[in-house]
Amino acid sequence: MVEATDGEAIAVLERARTRVDQRLDTLAGHIAGEVPGPLGAALAYALRSPGKRVRPALLLAAYEACGGRNAAADGLATAVEIVHTYSLVHDDLPCMDDDALRRGRPTTHVEFDVTTATRVGYLLVPVAAEQLARAAVAMELDPATVGSLARELFEAGGIRGMVGGQWLDLEAEGRQLDLSGLTAVHRGKTGALITAAVVIGGIAAGATDTTLAALRAFGSEIGLAFQVADDVLDATGSSRVLGKTAGKDAVVAKSTYVGLLGVERARAEAARHCAAAIELLTAAAVAPGALVPLARYIVTRSS
Ligand code: GRG
Numbered sequence: 001m002v003e004a005t006d007g008e009a010i011a012v013l014e015r016a017r018t019r020v021d022q023r024l025d026t027l028a029g030h031i032a033g034e035v036p037g038p039l040g041a042a043l044a045y046a047l048r049s050p051g052k053r054v055r056p057a058l059l060l061a062a063y064e065a066c067g068g069r070n071a072a073a074d075g076l077a078t079a080v081e082i083v084h085t086y087s088l089v090h091d092d093l094p095c096m097d098d099d100a101l102r103r104g105r106p107t108t109h110v111e112f113d114v115t116t117a118t119r120v121g122y123l124l125v126p127v128a129a130e131q132l133a134r135a136a137v138a139m140e141l142d143p144a145t146v147g148s149l150a151r152e153l154f155e156a157g158g159i160r161g162m163v164g165g166q167w168l169d170l171e172a173e174g175r176q177l178d179l180s181g182l183t184a185v186h187r188g189k190t191g192a193l194i195t196a197a198v199v200i201g202g203i204a205a206g207a208t209d210t211t212l213a214a215l216r217a218f219g220s221e222i223g224l225a226f227q228v229a230d231d232v233l234d235a236t237g238s239s240r241v242l243g244k245t246a247g248k249d250a251v252v253a254k255s256t257y258v259g260l261l262g263v264e265r266a267r268a269e270a271a272r273h274c275a276a277a278i279e280l281l282t283a284a285a286v287a288p289g290a291l292v293p294l295a296r297y298i299v300t301r302s303s
Contacts, residue, residue: 009297012290016057016077023078024048027127042112042120043127046089047082049103052303054226055080055197058294062201062215065289073204075135076149079128080197083157086124087166087193089117096170097248104243128153139204148203152196161192169254177255183224185255190230191223198222198291214284221277222295228270229299231256235263241303270299 028044035043056077063073092099092107093114100110109117132153136146155161165188168181177185198219202212231249235258239246249256257266274295281288 006293006297006300008290009293012061012294013053013057013297016060017053019060019071019074020053020056020078020081021050023074023131024081027078027131031127038112038116039119039123042108042116043123045111046085046108046120046124049085049088049105051081051084051088051103052301053081054294054298055084055194058194058219058222058291059197059201061290061294062198063205064201065287065291066202066205066207066211066215068201068205070139072135072138073201075131075138076200076204077197079132079135080153080193080200082124082128082131083153083162084193086121086128087157087162089124090121091166093117093121096166099245099248101239101245102243125157136204141204145203145206149200152200152203156192156196161188161196162190165189165192172255173252175255176253176259179260182255182257182260186224186227186257187220190227191220194223194226195219210284211286214280214286217280218277218286218291218295221273221280222298225270225273225277225295226298228257228266228273229301231258232263232266232270233301233303234258237302243303267299274299 024047028047031047032040032044034040059077059080060073063076088102089108091097092102093109099107101107105111107117108120112120129150132150133146136149141149157163159167165185169185169189172181172185195216196219198215199212202215207215233242234246234249234256237246248254249259257269261269277295278288278292281291
């Protein structure tokens with residue numbers, strides 16, 4: 001179903017993509033010049049891979065909704081996108097999801113090799129940290145705020161978030177999770193970084209604790225909705241449109257919302273979490289700006 005706000009979300013994503021891709025491209029050029037051989041080329045390949053830029057768009061939407069106006073916030077959005085990019089490079093490796101197609105192109109280990117792609121993933125983490133630090137300095141944020149931003153990003157990227165969720169996901173291979181187990185996986189591997197993007201936008205703009213709590217709750221709901229929608233797209237989409245191998249979850253008998261509930265109920269669950277997210281912002285009287293169209297896009301997107 002295409003929502004009335006879809007066009008608005010596409011425009012917001014496009015704006016974030018323009019702003020962040022410029023930085024990613026410059027960074028890729030510097031790194032390819034600095035790191036010799038295939039490793040530098042592979043780092044640039046990963047950094048320039050064309051994603052939807054949902055996390056940067058959410059970060060910038062939250063930042064602007066909370067009154068932030070500094071263009072250097074683009075660097076924070078870039079840092080979050082780099083952590084996401086590293087996770088995709090590693091997720092596609094033979095020891096994890098073992099995939100050959102990502103963002104419409106060969107995965108990094110297929111284009112280069114497994115050793116190079118593994119190193120790319122590890123190397124992107126400090127690259128993200130440096131981007132975050134540089135952006136915070138350019139924005140003249142105080143040290144406590146910088147600490148909060150770093151903690152938010154790297155806690156979400158670590159064992160209490162993305163790595164932990166992926167770990168649980170890998171451990172569950174070959175057995176079916178129940179809904180509560182699967183929700184924990186989804187909240188960790190996908191929801192945590194999405195939540196962090198929203199909260200980082202709020203922190204950088206100097207939002208109050210009440211607003212940050214509302215942003216965190218909103219992020220948590222859309223983060224879960226994002227992965228549920230991803231489960232639906234894997235079952236219903238095509239590899240050409242998704243830019244990654246479709247239908248894989250069923251082939252490897254992975255636990256998903258679609259496997260547990262079927263396509264229609266999974267779609268309804270995603271929509272329910274999206275509506276709950278929007279309601280949380282309304283209840284906290286947060287003027288949402290572009291966060292609402294982005295939340296709706298997350299559950300109505302086709303890729
Ligand atoms: C060491 C156990 C361990 C883990 C390492 C690899 C990893 C950390 C985590 C994997 C996290 C992951 C890839 C989760 C899936 C998230 C997801 C739905 C990605 C797709 O996001 P989109 O649709 O992609 O925003 P684009 O390409 O548009 O950016």
